[in-house]
Amino acid sequence: MTEITVVGAGGEYMESVVVVEWHKKPGERVEVGETVVTVETAKAATDIEAPASGVLAEIRAEVGQEIEVGGVLGIIGDDVAAVADSQLTAAPQPPSISAEQPLAPSAPCDGGKKRVVASPLARRVAAQRNIDLASVVPSSPSGRIKLRDLETHAVEAPHAAGTAAMAVKRQGSACPPVPASAGKAGNLHVQSRGNRQGDRIVFLHGFGSDGPSWQPLLAALGSGFNAILVDLPGHGRSPLPQHGPSVNEMAEAVALALGDAGIDDFHLIAHSLGGAIALALAARGRHAIRSLTLIAPAGLGPDINGGFVSGLVRATRPESLAPWLSKLFHDASLASPAFVAATMQARFDASLRDAQTHIAEAVFPDGTQAADLRHVIKGIAAPLKIVWGEQDRIIPMQHALGTGGLAALHFLPGVGHMPQIEAVEAVARLVMQNIRAAS
C-alpha cells in the first residue's frame, strides 16, 4: 500500500488544503503519475499524482474536507488485494487495507452527499463567485440558500481553505467545534511595548482594526511609555466570539484580560468603538484610570455610518474595501493602495470577517449605535479629552457636544475619523497634555 499525501500543494504559509475532486473511485485502477485527486489552496488548485500504480483502495479525505499539508488523502492498494476484495470466490488473502479497516469516516458533516437546495439566483451567483454551496448555511426557514446567504458568506475560491474552516464552524451542534479556537475563549490578545518602567497606556482600537494599528501614534509618543495594545474580541489575534458581543461584554473581556496581565493602573486611549468600550470599562470602576483620551468615540449618540460598517465587513477584496476605507479620512489619498492591501491582508480570514459581522449586528444594529454611555462621563474624575476630526464621516463630531461640559473637546479641522493617523502630531500632543495633567 502507498499513501497519497498532500505534498508541495500548500505553499509556504498554507497549513491545509481542501479536497476539490477525486478523479478515481475506490476500486478503480490508477497508474503512477496519473492525476488522482485535486486539492485547492489559497493560491490555486493543485493536481496530486498517484505515487504508485495500483488500485485506489480508500479515500480518507472526501470532497470539501480540509486536510493538513502532509496529511493522508487516500491509500493506493496493490492489485491483488483489491481484486481479492471484489471477488468472493478468491482464496483467502492477507487482508487488504479496505478489508482490514472500515472506510475512514467521510467529512464531519456529510453535506456534499446531499443535494444542496438553493435558489436559481443563488446557484448562478455562487457559480460566478466560485462559492461551494455545500459550505453555505441557509438563513431562510425554507432551508433554501438565498442570495443573501452568499453575501454574508462572501468567500471566493482563492479563500477556499477559509471557506471550509468556516463552514465547519457554522455547522454548530451537528459538528464538533473547531479545536483551534478552543481554550482561548475570553483571553484577549494583549501585547506590551516600549519602556516597562514608563507611564503605562492601554490602547483600545476601533471596529475592524487591531492593536498594531496604533503604530503611528506610538511612534509620535516616543519610547518613554509602556504601551499595552489590546486586540478587542473578534479582532486581530484575539479569539472570535461565538455570537455578537455587546459593548459591555467586550468591556468585561478587556477587564478580564487586563486583570490576567496584572494591569490595573493606566492611562487609557481609545478610538471609535474602543471609545465606547473604554467608557464601559471606566463605569466598572475596577481600574485606576489615570487619564482618558477618546478619539472619535462611539457611545455618545445614536448615529454611525451604517454603510461604512456593513461595507467594511462585507469586503473580501481590495477593490470593494478601498471605497469604504477612503471614508475614514478627510484626505482620501491616505487610503493608499498599500494601506488598503495591508488592511485586506489583516482581514483575510473569513471567520474573522464573519465574527465582525456579528459584532457589527450587535453593537450597531440597523446602522445605529445601540449603546449610549453619555451617563458615564460625569462619573469620570480623571482628565478627560475627546478628540474629533471635523470632517468625520463615520461618527459625527457633534456627539462630543452631548458630554455636558465635563470633557475637554478638541475638534481638528481637515481631519476625518482617524485623527491618530491624519493628525498624529496633534493627537500625540493632546495625549501628553492629558498624561501630564494626571501626574
Next chain:
Amino acid sequence: MSMMRYAEALNQALREEMQRDPTVFVFGEDIGRYGGVFKVTRGLMEEFGEARIRDTPISEQALAAMAVTAAMTGTRPVLEIMYADFMPLVLDALINQASIYEYLWKDVTMPFVLRTQGGAGAGAGAQHSKNLDALVAHIPGIKVVAPSTPADAKGLLKSAIRDNQPVVFLEHKLLYNMRDEVPDDPKHLVEIGKAKILVEGADISIFATSRMVLESRKAAELLAADGISAEVIDLRSLRPLDLGAIKASIARTHHAVVVNEGWRFCGYAAELSATIMDHAFDDLDAPVARVTLPDMPVPYSEPLEMAVLPNAAKIADAARNILK
C-alpha cells in the same frame, strides 16, 4: 387632464373613436336607450343614432357571430357582453372563428372589440362575479387587456378599437366608479402590450391587472411599513404580455408575487408564474408566489366572499413569505 370616472373614460373613448371613424359601431344588451347597465354607453345613442348604437336581444352567441362577420366585412364593431360570466357563450366565435380566420384566409382582418366586465366583491353571487380572463387569454390570435385606471381604460379602449386583431377588453364592476385624471387629448392612446410600473421597489415585484392592481398597491404600503420595498407592476395587457418589463423588474428584485382574481388551477397566475420561470429563472431568489381566488364559486354571502377574494393582506403575506 380632467377628473372622471372609469365608466366615463370608456364612454369618452367610444365617443371619440366613433367621431373619428364612421365604421365604428357599438352593440349589445341594454346599451342604447338604457345606456348600459354600468352606464358606459350613456348618451351615445342620442349622439350617433340607432344604426351605430344598437340594442340587441339576449343571445350572446348570436352577438359574437355578428361581431365576427361585421369585422370581416369592413366595419369596426364594439360588442358589450354584460357579464364576463357569459363569456363561455361567445367562446365558439372567439376560438373557432375570430382567432383563426386570419390564418385560414388571405386578406381577412378581424378588427373587433369585445368589452365585458367581471370580478367579485359586489355581492353579485356565483353567476355574476367571475374572472374568466384565463379562458380568453388562452386563445392564440386574441389580444386581452384589463386596465386598472380611467386613463388606461380610455387609452387602451381607443387602441383596441383601432387594432386589426380581435381584442377582449376586460373591465371590473368595482372600478367603474373610480375617479382619476384622464388626458383630454383625443390622440391619447395606450399601447397594447405595455406594462406600467406603478410603484418602484427593490425587494419584490408584484404583478397584477385590473382591480388587483389596487390591492397590490395597498399591499406595497403594508410591506413598506415592514421595511420591505415592493415594486407594483400593472401588466395592463394580459396578452401580449410585456416580457421585457417583467424580466427587468425581476432582475432588480429577484422575487415575484403574481396576483389574479381568477381561479388558481390553470389560471392566469399559473401562466404568469410559468412565464417568469421560462424567462427569469436564474434571477429568482425564491419560488414565484401566486395569490388567487381558491378553486370554488364566488360565495354570495358577503363575509365569505371577502374571505375568499385575494386582497392586500394576502398579497403582503405572500410577499413576506417568499422573502423569508
